[in-house]
Amino acid sequence: MTPETWWIGLEPWVLRDGNYADFVTGRRRQFALEFGYSRARRLQLTSAASGSFSQHAGRGAWYDVVGQLLRTGPEFPADDDTFVLDFGLLAYKKWLVLDGSAHPQAGAWLSGEIVLTVDHFEYMDHLAELPGMPPLIYTWAIEEIQLETTPLIQVPHGHPLYPGGPNRGPISVADPSRETWRTVHQTRPWIDRRGYRLKCTLENAAPVN
Numbered sequence: 198m199t200p201e202t203w204w205i206g207l208e209p210w211v212l213r214d215g216n217y218a219d220f221v222t223g224r225r226r227q228f229a230l231e232f233g234y235s236r237a238r239r240l241q242l243t244s245a246a247s248g249s250f251s252q253h254a255g256r257g258a259w260y261d262v263v264g265q266l267l268r269t270g271p272e273f274p275a276d277d278d279t280f281v282l283d284f285g286l287l288a289y290k291k292w293l294v295l296d297g298s299a300h301p302q303a304g305a306w307l308s309g310e311i312v313l314t315v316d317h318f319e320y321m322d323h324l325a326e327l328p329g330m331p332p333l334i335y336t337w338a339i340e341e342i343q344l345e346t347t348p349l350i351q352v353p354h355g356h357p358l359y360p361g362g363p364n365r366g367p368i369s370v371a372d373p374s375r376e377t378w379r380t381v382h383q384t385r386p387w388i389d390r391r392g393y394r395l396k397c398t399l400e401n402a403a404p405v406n
Contacts, residue, residue: 202340203286205230206258206314207393212386216318220395221383222342227405229316229333230288237357240309241296249284254310256376257345258394260284263308268329269301279324287333287404288313289320315395325406332406341396343378344389347371 212219220226234240249264264284280293280301288311293301296309320333350372354364358373384393 201399203313203397203399204253204258205337205395205397206312207384207395208314208317209384209386209389209392211315211317212384214317217315219384219386220339220342220393222339224339225336225400226339227334227336229320229335229404230286231314231316231320232282232288232290232311233314234309234311235357236361238310239294239296240307240311243306243308245306251284251286256373258313259310260313261308261310263306266301266303266305266307267331269303279327279330281331281333282307282311284311286313286335286399287331289316289324289333291319330406332404334405336400336402337395337397338400339395340398342381342384343394343396344381345371345391345393346377346379347373347391348375348377 207220211217217226217228243263246263246265249262251260251262251264253259254261262282262284264282267281267283267287269278269280278291280290282288282290295301295307301307316333324330325333348371349369351367352358352370353367358370359368360370378394381389
């Protein structure tokens, strides 16, 4: 995989909300990136690097990265506090908590594993207007679309795979030890209930807001 080609996750609910039209293989699309991380493996502070970098972690749209925080929003209300990480691409995250509960600061260097997903439209609807927010919308060529078919397992509250939030009892999550995907021509959010990943080639154009 070249540095210009990225796997990027996409949840069906983002499409069902009407934020985007269906994605189709071979088309060009524009969208910003949101990043996430595992609660069990949060990003951690690291020493300054000579340059940001990323390496595909080999599962889904996960990457091992070293990057710099470009902006935080301490001057805004908590609901507007947003972080942008530069690891060769720019991606945003709200409510970032680091390993050891260190407070994120603009200019800090971070390392760890992140997952990239298509912006669920918060950037375009709201965040792009915040003072100091850099342009994050890239232009992509959609090379391939895959639908997750990984078997599900039941996990209790407190399990490392359990998502954040209140205790809702055991829930079904994808088994990371048996990850599988199936190539499809386009997204079908009203039929497909599992997540997608998009193989995207970054176009040679500066990001916009």
